[in-house]
Amino acid sequence: MSAVSERHEPVALLSPAGQAELERLARHATLYVFDFDGTLAPIVPRPDDAAMTPDMQAALDQLARRVPVAILTGRAVADIAPRVPDTVRYVVGNHGEEGLPGNAEHRETAMQTCRGWLAQLRAQWNVEQRWPGVHIEDKALSLTVHYRSVDNVVAVQEALNSLVQTLEPPPRIVAGKCVLNLLSPNGLTKRDALAQLAKQARCDYVLFVGDDVTDEHAFHNAPHTWTTVRVEPVGPTYARWFVSQQVDVFGLVRNLASLTEIRDVA
Secondary structure (H helix, E strand, C coil), rough: CCCCCCCCCECCCCCCHHHHHHHHHHHHCCEECCCECCEEECCCCCHHCCCCHHHHHHHHHHHHHHCCEEECCCCHHHHHHHCCCCCEEEEEEEHHHHHCCCCHHHHHHHHHHHHHHHHHHHHHCCHHHHHCCCCCECCCEEEECCCCCCCCHHHHHHHHHHHCCCCCCCEEEEECCCCEEEEEECCCCCCHHHHHHHHHHCCCEEEEEEHHHHHHHHHHHCCEEEEEEEECCCCCCCCCCCCCCCCCHHHHHHHHHHHHCCCCCC
């Protein structure tokens, strides 16, 4: 398939065409990459409670023993690492900012920027007391403002959207499912991270599965060697394929494990 430059209706991965695509990936050097929340694990009211099911954990472990597997998530590496099997080769957090080699100077700048944003949001604007149910998650290299638990989601979303646009310096704002991600203006994106991971793993092909707006940045105009999969799309997407529900990802991972042959992942 060619690069997708416009949002469209994706093709069902749980179909004969999708099975052929997965079999094609299994015949090549492929890096298998997954988002975590809403992809490997269901969305839960409290982010700290997110976890894969035991069956998913076992299936991902089996796949990671056979081929290079990466987790690419908005969570911090210290947060996500204990939630996935030790056999997963690459764990990249903060939307691509953390877990890849190099650019220590930029990371220090990003940390200082996030500390400044946190002071503005908490000390200056007192957002967590102003809107009960709002929670600011400090991930050192980025911030995530959660508002899933507020009484009036739409009103709080609009207010927060306006507020974060006044932060100094201006963040790169990526909306998600009842969250606002505040990212370093000049930082890496998930797309950047995928490209670096594929090069590091010496893989010509990439499968990337994600469920949120942050993943659309990686789906958009993805190279033809990337198989992009959106979980639970609510409308047109840049991804070429989709699965209807988060629980379908378990079947996908188990299917991939059965298709792949054991090879060197070092």
